[in-house]
Amino acid sequence: KAGVTQTPRYLIKTRGQQVTLSCSPISGHRSVSWYQQTPGQGLQFLFEYFSETQRNKGNFPGRFSGRQFSNSRSEMNVSTLELGDSALYLCASSTGQGVLLQETQYFGPGTRLLVL
């Protein structure tokens, strides 16, 4: 099976812009979670989608949003970018029991976003 794929792998934006990141889960996986990783804060959970619905969320401002399509592919959007949004954004998929039940997450390689 192909692993989790994320596009693009690298992205440079300027403050105030918005960005959309894409994630394709492993075939058959219905849950997609997003994480932000920075040197200062480490790995932080953003949100989780299951069956096109946001099921769980972390403590991030409303500028961070996402959605999931019927084929389980997911997109994450960040509006009004700030310098502090520079990070590695990781997507992970699982079969569907979801984050809360501690199901094994399969991570993609990430999208590295640089905000100038």
Added chain:
Amino acid sequence: LAKTTQPISMDSYEGQEVNITCSHNNIATNDYITWYQQFPSQGPRFIIQGYKTKVTNEVASLFIPADRKSSTLSLPRVSLSDTAVYYCLVGDVANAGGTSYGKLTFGQGTILTVHP
């Protein structure tokens, strides 16, 4: 909220056993403890998961005492390729207004360096 604490870094030599301890004093009754491994520029990879006592798989063992306030990841006979960051993960759920919020709490990670 279940917060985790791990040593920032550890050093070892090839062939040695490495034990990394994670503290999670406020772990909830339903929480599982999961460990992930992350190499540079890659997403984390699942290593092992447990609830109590001892769990062993082909790559590691996980020891959890009866009070579950800590856990120890044991890597037998490490090699150079085990050099990575190791994360301890504990599930956490808060309910507010009928909406369930799931927030996975990652430790800051332990940088394990294996020397020849």
